[in-house]
Amino acid sequence: MQSTLALLLGALALTNAQPTQRAQAAEPSHVPNAYFVHLRNTTADGGRADPKAAFHRKCAEKAVAYNVRYEFNDSDLFYGLSVSLSNDSAVDALKSIPEVTHVSPVRWIPRPELDTTFADNSAAAFESNLHHAVRSAASHHAKRATSADAAAVDFNSAHRLTGVDEAHAAGVRGAGVKIAIVDSGVDHRHPALGGCFGSGCKFSFGYDLVGDAYDGYDPSKIAPKPDPLTTCLGGFHGTHVSGIVGMDATETNDTLFSSLVGVAPEAELGMYRVFGCTGGAHEDVIVAAMQRAADDGPHLISMSLGGYAAWGGDPSSPYLELVAGLKRRGIAVVAAAGNNGESGPFWLSDPAIMPDALAVASVENSEFPTYELRDDGGESHRYGALYPFPSGNYTAVVAGDGSAQSEFGCFSENYEALAANLTGDISNYVVVVKRGWCPVTVSQQQAVANGFTKILTFPDPDSDNIFIQGYGVPVVAVVGNGTIVSIGSTTDSTIYDAIKTNGEVKLSFTDKTPVLEEQFLGGQMNNFSSVGPSWDFALKPQIAAPGGNIISTYPLGGGGWAVASGTSMAAPYLSGVYALVKSQHPDLSIDEIFDILKTTAKPLLAAGREDYSPTPQQGAGLVSAADAVFHQTTVSPSQFELGGTEKLATVDTTITLRNPTAEDVTYELGHTAANGMAFYPYGNSAPDNLGWSDGRYINLAPLPFAASIKFPSSTSVTVPAGGSASVAFTVSPPTGLDPKEIPIYSGFITATSSLNETLSIPYVGAPYDYATTPLIGLDPPTPGIHDANRSVFAAPQVYQYGSKLAQGAHQAYNFYDDDTPVFRYSLLQPTRWTRVDVVDAATDFVPTWYGYDPTQAVTNYTRTSMTPNGTVAGVEVLGNIYLFSGDTPLTQLSLQWSFPLRDVTGTTYVGLKKGGYRLLVQWLRFGGDEEKREDWESWMSGIIESTRDAYEGPVNGTVV
Structure with a gap:
């Protein structure tokens, strides 16, 4: 969290503050005149004075004019209040009050953004020599499931990827666990979400703190109510998240998605609404929701929201005290790491970045529903879509005016002239749009705004971005008459090429039976998933879960179902797995469950490569629900944060293996290195020092360095029945790397048991002495050069x-x-x-x-x-x-x-x-x-x- 002044600085103070240019989604901003006031809770320590009464009295003495926004009275969580000041100059007076420990700005938190999968953010990906990974649709889409009966298709591909299906088959479905969700509300009328709210319902608890009209700007629009029901499509996010955690469509009459179940369908759910139908949320509303949720006694709080944070130890952040206090109460916080993977490493969100929260990264789903279409030559094509297009014959036209850029359909003008030149009803046309420049949500919005209701996207054949090659669609859009917009995706440019060659192509849509096909890069890291570590070299995110192209519940007014992508989807998935473990092992602590989840996760190869993704991208790897639920061996700690080389000698690099079984177990220890990475991966290879500082060169390029790990005693250890053993290892960081690149090494300590268990512990470190590396450039500045051409290595x-x-x-x-x-x-x-x-x-x-x-x-x-x-x-x-x-x-x-x-x-x-x-x-x-x-x-x-x-x-x- 930034300081008070940093968030207040404006044009008067900084005429030209130029941080390194990094692509980013909407980020938090300071709510004018609104502040958190952290109070010293002397009553909790046995003191007799009331800190809040003293605060109010001393504000009156100092003539500080303010209004109380929220009071936070839980002394074991975050104790204090949020206030609106008549003038920011009163902040200094607040800080001078003895009962006040910190004063920090209330931030405006943007509503979660989804569907960045197909943006042109290949710079954030592993982009070296990736052309070999882009194959034709015929070779990489193997059919997995077909049926003459659409309702018989099992859409739970994510569960097959993670082993949730095995836990369900054994009867482990989250019973007895309460999960609170802080989000945009829920359409609990949905049959798969129980159809009701209150005692005896799937959604049995919760609260709406804001109401529909709230937009995060005008507090007068806040209209709290006891029921967190949200029916507007703009508030779909919470409904989608809720389904991932706990939906159960198997007892509904849905004709297409009756196979869908959430990760923990028998868990008891609660929703705390902090977003209205549009806009963002004030941060104190979110803090109030977390404290209200805590008082309702859940086992965990799932949070698919947040804003950028550099590190998790800022004492002025209300989340630091709050998340730590929730953990002391036995309430886990599972949070989305963020969707800023295109911004490169070191770009995370809070509250996920907090030390006591579990930050979750996103993995692509393994399968995608597809349908058949035929062209006027009788050729068959598969297109990925949530719903099949309406039956009929349609004319396919390409977006734009013929220029390559316009064919991406990112702007309204790319459709205006096209629509004006069409004859007959525009509903008789399918607009074909190239993907790879802007998110497909943008293309969808612009096409719909110009009257198109049938859209088919294909990957830009000239792009080396492998992340646009698979199937994918945005969330459901509904036009004014209630019609659901048909949008689908193909994995090649065949239809586009035919239009360019023949001038006109007719497409026939008759197939209504979905076929699940293997998704390109399924089971691998999504490129939108935010990458750590935090700037103090802490390991975040810590684990990954399916979050790319997830089918889940949607408000009934939009058809009831949608596909969405984001760490927003991965966090509730992981929350559900946490609930499965907790329901099977109710006496385990938060740390014990976190340890089990991380050490049983499966490290992932880098997308399109044969080496491993760095741990600051994937954490411990993809969650393995079955291994976590039915674990035997436990390992601690579950991660190592080695810091710079000056810190390494102080880190206890010892793991403890605990064998709870009735037989002796032998473990073989090993090491799996991950790719090296760096904030500036290209160093001096780019001209004019751009490799060090230009945003185009900040990405997750794989670098060929790794640590060396040794086990001084032995790589094999036998732990007696019911016993434990500790094993030390030494780390030799890679050498010869330039600290100015801010290089990061990572990998996994592995333990394979005679019980056929494969366990791993992720680590991360910086292979240089951070404590002595110059913080600033010290080279003599070039006379007369003060603009962007100034060397980044020049002295102040x-x-x-x-x-x-x-x-x-x-x-x-x-x-x-x-x-x-x-x-x-x-x-x-x-x-x-x-x-x-x-x-x-x-x-x-x-x-x-x-x-x-x-x-x-x-x-x-x-x-x-x-x-x-x-x-x-x-x-x-x-x-x-x-x-x-x-x-x-x-x-x-x-x-x-x-x-x-x-x-x-x-x-x-x-x-x-x-x-x-x-x-x-x-x-x-x-x-x-x-x-x-x-x-x-x-x-x-x-x-x-x-x-x-x-x-x-x-x-x-x-x-x-």
């Missing part, structure tokens, strides 16, 4: 905005118009804190690095009359101009100082008087102590002199 510098001349030991500015200083630097390593403070020019502080020659004294300047505002690890500072928590490597930070100083907390303006100053830039690494001066690294500028009292202070307000 200050220059005059108007003239672009670099400042030396001293420069005077009038802080008016262009006569202001600009500070620019690049960050090469992740940091827990970045501060740009201002100190008296006469300071005797010795920084790590100087931005001037300290042997040359400068005396011809005016001393400032400003006095220290506070201290940072013992150093007196006059104020602050930039503050950021969880700062990540970035190309350039360009900060024009054209505003008054803020106080040391970065909250309230304190002005800027005439006189001399220096910028003191300070960085705290992950693992460092904020109070220890030796843990901070710093760079200090030459003298920046203000020739006038530029800004009065204190100023009533903060940056907005």
Whole structure:
């Protein structure tokens, strides 16, 4: 979570802040004037004073105007409240109240985004030499199930992939386990979801915290109600998620999908609605939902939502206390890792990133329903679709105006002229759309907006993106008259080629019987699945589950069923498996079940390759429900976070094997290396340093390095019946790698037992000394170059905005118009804190690095009359101009100082008087102590002199 100031910084403060360009979905933003107030719970420690009463009293004394949004009264979870302030300047007053431990912004959380499978995000994939993996449809789609009776087709392919079908066959179906879901509500009228709400129903508990009209912007639209029923199609997400966990269509009259069952169909479900029919949600609504769910006593909370987070240890995050407190109560949190795989490594979501949550990655489903169509030459083609197209003969036309780009159908104009030139009823046409540039959801929306209700997509034959080759469709769309839009997908360009050759092709749709075909890359990692590790090198995600092209329940108004893709689908799947294990082993703790799930998971090969995907992409691998439910051996720990080489010596690399059986068991220990990876995988191979910093070069390219693992005692160990044994191993990280690339190595410790068990423990580490690697560039800057062509390895510098001349030991500015200083630097390593403070020019502080020659004294300047505002690890500072928590490597930070100083907390303006100053830039690494001066690294500028009292202070307000 970012600091208060970081989320408040606007154009006034940062005229040009340029983080490394990384593709991303909608990300959290600060809700204006809304804050979490973390309180010190003295009553829980036996104190007699009421912290909340004291807070309200002291706010009145300080004349702080506020409204309470939510109160959080569970002392063992998150204790405090959220408030709306009349003015952000009151934040500093809140922080000064003794009962307050943290004040942090309430964020706007975007509603979960799905169906990124077919976007052109091949840069995030393993893209080296992948053409060999793209085969014709005839060779990679083997028929798995056919039937003259559509209802006899078993659509539970994900269960066959994970062994859930074996658990069900043994009668393990989640009975006795309560699962709470925090999402967009549920259409519990659906027969497969029980058809009712309340005692005795499948959905027996829950609450709607927001109502239909809530959009995450206008709190006046909040309309809570006891029943979390959601019927709008915009709120489909929670209904789809719910079906994955616990649907049961086998007792319904559905003619097509009566075979579908959720992972834990006998579990008791609860829904806590935090999204309306449109828009996002305020973060305090989500926290309130989690606490309300906790009070209803579930065994776990499943969360398919979140926003970007750099690391899980930020004390200002309400999730840190909350998830830890839920675990102490015996309530597990299973959360989606995120759908930002196209953004490259180190891009995760909270609450999944929290240390006590289980973060889930997504794997492609193994099979897809297909139907037959025939062209006017009598040739048969298979197309993947949820529902078959309406019977009839239709004319196929290609989207666009004939240009290659328009054929992707990503824009309205790609259909407007086409529709205008057609003769007769537009419903008699099938529009053929190339996929691979934008998500198919976008193509669907644009086509429907222009009147098309039958859409057939095919993979771009010129693309090397293997992830567009398989079948896939977006969620169901319904036009105004209630008609469900028909959309299907083929795996080759045959129909498109025929149209281009012949000018017109007729397609005949008569087949209504689905055939399940093997999905290309089925059972392998989805490229949209977010990739870790966190920026403090913690292993996230920790496990994977089916999340690509999952069929599940949908609001009845949209037909009742839909296909969707995302870690949003993987998290409830894993939640269901957790419930299966818990129902079979009710006395196991959260950590014990997490350990079992991870160590029985199956490591996955990289998509389209013969080597293993890094653990920061797949965690422990694909969940194996049958192995987890019917486990015998247990192993702990279930993951190793080795950190940089400076930390490795302090990590206890020992595993403990426990044999609960009545016979001795022998284990053979081994090692499976995964591909190396790096934040900047191309290093200096790209021109102009772009390989280090340009978003086009940040991806999950496989790199040929791995650790060496040794077992000093033996690779074989026999554990007696009912006993345990501990086995140590040593790790030798790969050497010779450039720390500036931020390389990551990973793999699995394996144990194969005489009981035919195969267990594995994932690990992750950084093969360099993070503690001593320079955080910033230190090369001499090239004179006169201050724009994007500035080397990312150049040392920090200050220059005059108007003239672009670099400042030396001293420069005077009038802080008016262009006569202001600009500070620019690049960050090469992740940091827990970045501060740009201002100190008296006469300071005797010795920084790590100087931005001037300290042997040359400068005396011809005016001393400032400003006095220290506070201290940072013992150093007196006059104020602050930039503050950021969880700062990540970035190309350039360009900060024009054209505003008054803020106080040391970065909250309230304190002005800027005439006189001399220096910028003191300070960085705290992950693992460092904020109070220890030796843990901070710093760079200090030459003298920046203000020739006038530029800004009065204190100023009533903060940056907005």
